[in-house]
Amino acid sequence: MSGDLTPSKPGYWDRAAEQGYGHAMYRSGDVESHVRGRTWQIAIDIAAALGVPPEAHVLDLGCGDGAFANLMLTAHYRAVDGLDIAEAAIRRARSEARANATFRAVDLVTFDYDSLPRYDAAFLIGILHHVKSAAPGIVRAMARRTDKMIVLEPNGSNLLRKAMEYTPSYRDAGEDSFRAKDLMAIFAAAGWRTEIWRRLNLFPNFTPGFVYRCLKPLEPRIEGNRFLNALCTVDMYGLTLVR
Secondary structure: OOOOOOOOOOOHHHHHHHHOHHHHHOOOHHHHHHHHHHHHHHHHHHHHHHOOOOOOEEEEEOOOOOHHHHHHHHHHOOEEEEEEOOHHHHHHHHHOOOOOEEEEEOOOOOOOHHHOOOOOEEEEEOOHHHHHHHHHHHHHHHHOOOOEEEEEEEOOOOHHHHHHOOOHHHHHOOOOOOOHHHHHHHHHHOOEEEEEEEEEOOOOOOOOHHHHHHHHHHHHHHHHOOOHHHHOOEEEEEEEEOO
């Protein structure tokens, strides 16, 4: 998923791709289904709110093993391109690719983004915090390739989330989440306007299934409370380029 400016250990994402990112990154299948299914659908909904049409050609930057691109993006858009550094992940993505999807392994830090075509939208689903030092440059590069971005990032203001980033598994994955105000400042400096910002998802990836089932009824109330939603783990953004 990330390039050479991240603290990810070599081969981490290739190893995860061998079993599938969903299996590698979640302790509970119920949590995986809830979190991925819901956030993926919200990403599509945000794109629709920004005016991305079904005939769009879209980019999935940091596509990982292609699950989001193959299961969601290909069902909603005419053409999908996916880029990721992990060659094993790209092999998995290609093995499961729909006819309207193409995947390529590139280093997202050093890649020449100006070699890409123009896109109707770019989806950056959980990638920028893995390339944190390079994130401002990547966001600027996206401004030359599209005028709409849909971004999902962990909530870096969540104290539990930040504490977990010191654990071995999170450090191996190169996790270093942004605070929302810092990420929005990066967007604004590159000419992006934040049209939509949503904080959601009560459940970190490691949540046991029984905890998820007990707390799931509380999630909508917590998300809807301006103070309690600091407990949520995900920030999602819909951005347009300022003309």
